[in-house]
Amino acid sequence: MKWLIMSDSHGWKEELSPVVQRHEQEVDYIIHCGDSELYEDHPALEKMMVVKGNCDFGEDFNEEIVKELKGVSLFVTHGHLNQVKMTMTNLTYRAEEVGAQITCFGHTHIATSFQENGVIYINPGSIRLPVRPKRTQTYVICEIEDNRVKVEFYTRQGEILPELTNEYTLA
Template identity: 55%
Template sequence: MKAFIISDSHGLESELEKVIHRHREEVDILIHCGDSELEEGHSALKGVNVVKGNCDFGSDFPDDLFEKVQGVGIYVTHGHLYNVKMTHVPLSYRAEEKAAQIACFGHSHVAGAFVENGVIYINPGSIRLPRNREEKTYCICEYHKTKATVTYYDYDGKIVTDMVYHFEVN
């Protein structure tokens, strides 16, 4: 299973389309973790699973979603409803409730991935306003049987070499 994950594009349109188009044919699912600031049905979000962020006013996007892709449960939320800037505990409870193998979130604009209690947590960062790094990032997660790799890319599609994570999963 291969998932494209992006978040916090904050109104970018052509830039978002460009990044998604670059990977659309090589992944099984496209995910936007909120704060797109675009309307549902916008061409930049065609075929993308999108959740509502705290800056997505008036949107009809759901607060969260759960998808099974090739048997892998993926939970997606923006993170503001789970206080992810302070702790990951409420998010971990929700991921556990959903029986997710992967939990995707944004909100903090801080790119990173980690495993806790067998769940891979992924924040793709931001392609508009990154925090803690210069690179404007998004990522791709490849999940196969007992191994997962989360690879971060900068806006131009170059791998961010110090942000490639390898995980052993159950």
């Protein structure tokens, strides 16, 4: 199973299409971790599971998604309500509370992945306004096979960033 994960596109519409088109035939799910600044029915978000970020106004999106996808428990949130810019503690408590194996979040605009207390955390960075590394616009392809989880970061142009790639084992 493969997931395309992105976040913090901040109003971009046409710029999302090449990323989706590049991977839509190989992925099973597309996840947007908030701050799209678009409405739920916008064509750019048509094939995505999307959560509400702090820059998303209106009632279009849920604050969280908690879902089981082919036997893997997923938790998606933007992260602002968990204060992820200050601490990961609130997010880790919430992930454990909902029984997540994989947690996807955004808000910080920093591309990262890590595993803590058996939960895999993925922040795809920002597809539009990155902070680090090197201000590179990023997204993620997460491949789950058996208990192995490979998290690969890509530039918006589709080039892999091997220095950010990690592999984990599902707990």
